Amino acid sequence: MRAALDAALTEAAKIDKNVFVVVGDVSPIALANFTKEFSDRFINVGVAEANLVGMGAGLAMSGKVPFLFTIATFMVYRCYEQIRDDLCFQNLNVKIIGGGGGFIYSTLGATHHATEDYAVLRALPHMTVVAPADPFEAKKAVTALVQHHGPAYIRLGRSGDTNVYTQDYEFVLGKSVIMREGSDITIIGAGSILKNILCATDELKKKGVEVRVVNMHTIKPLDTNAIMRAVKDTGAILAVEEHQHVGGLGSAIAEVLVENGVMIPFLKLGVKDTFVHEYGSRDHLLEQVGLGVSHIVQAAEYLCARKR
Numbered sequence: 001m002r003a004a005l006d007a008a009l010t011e012a013a014k015i016d017k018n019v020f021v022v023v024g025d026v027s028p029i030a031l032a033n034f035t036k037e038f039s040d041r042f043i044n045v046g047v048a049e050a051n052l053v054g055m056g057a058g059l060a061m062s063g064k065v066p067f068l069f070t071i072a073t074f075m076v077y078r079c080y081e082q083i084r085d086d087l088c089f090q091n092l093n094v095k096i097i098g099g100g101g102g103f104i105y106s107t108l109g110a111t112h113h114a115t116e117d118y119a120v121l122r123a124l125p126h127m128t129v130v131a132p133a134d135p136f137e138a139k140k141a142v143t144a145l146v147q148h149h150g151p152a153y154i155r156l157g158r159s160g161d162t163n164v165y166t167q168d169y170e171f172v173l174g175k176s177v178i179m180r181e182g183s184d185i186t187i188i189g190a191g192s193i194l195k196n197i198l199c200a201t202d203e204l205k206k207k208g209v210e211v212r213v214v215n216m217h218t219i220k221p222l223d224t225n226a227i228m229r230a231v232k233d234t235g236a237i238l239a240v241e242e243h244q245h246v247g248g249l250g251s252a253i254a255e256v257l258v259e260n261g262v263m264i265p266f267l268k269l270g271v272k273d274t275f276v277h278e279y280g281s282r283d284h285l286l287e288q289v290g291l292g293v294s295h296i297v298q299a300a301e302y303l304c305a306r307k308r
Contacts, residue, residue, distance in 0.1 A: 119247025
């Protein structure tokens with residue numbers, strides 16, 4: 001997704017001279033096009049994430065549009081106070097980019113697993129939270145956030161991510177995208193886990209289960225209309241997220257259901273209140289926490305059985 005990020009930021013900087021990129025110990029190679037064309041608007045603060053956010057706040061107060069970029073765990077957790085007080089409290093126009101969301105950095109241990117970011121950031125007033133499914137959507141999301149005023153967080157995957165979209169579509173912040181149509185159950189996800197969801201949908205189709213797949217790329221503000229349509233059209237919802245079981249996308253969907261007095265078969269698939277101490281590929285870790293393709297298939301079948 002970094003190449004898509006580089007392309008989107010470079011295009012944005014050509015249009016708007018106020019677009020700046022501030023990074024925390026991220027190699028200029030990761031944003032090669034931007035640094036080549038706009039070296040005067042590229043700042044590397046080193047391993048100093050709190051300063052990174054503070055500098056972004058200062059730039060925004062000077063009329064600039066700063067994009068802050070580093071590894072997601074360091075971007076979100078290490079400087080949460082600065083994000084809360086410097087950015088959200090003042091409702092500043094600063095965009096935070098967290099690279100390596102979920103278990104992308106699977107070989108580096110729990111310190112690099114960004115599996116609580118949705119929860120802690122969607123709790124902050126004024127904050128918009130976005131998780132693109134692939135590089136194609138990441139570019140669209142960055143472009144949309146340039147036009148959006150206010151603090152925002154975008155969770156990215158990694159370099160070399162494959163696209164899950166096969167055709168163009170309109171990206172609108174706060175409006176989900178139906179990737180597959182079905183009438184038996186709705187599976188809602190966001191971010192890189194959409195690939196597993198789509199694979200599971202293919203397996204379920206072979207078993208005669210018709211699945212609606214909703215890409216809820218904006219975690220906050222949530223597309224409540226899409227959730228209520230899923231209730232009416234399919235009568236069962238499975239939320240799947242590469243995130244802790246508590247506080248993330250699944251919890252946000254549950255809040256909508258409860259607040260609207262909806263009682264349908266509903267289940268959240270996420271990391272069950274644990275840190276992952278194993279090392280290996282991302283797929284290996286997803287299997288360990290119950291987010292593999294087979295787990296999604298089983299959960300969907302369970303919910304469909306509850307409808308009968």
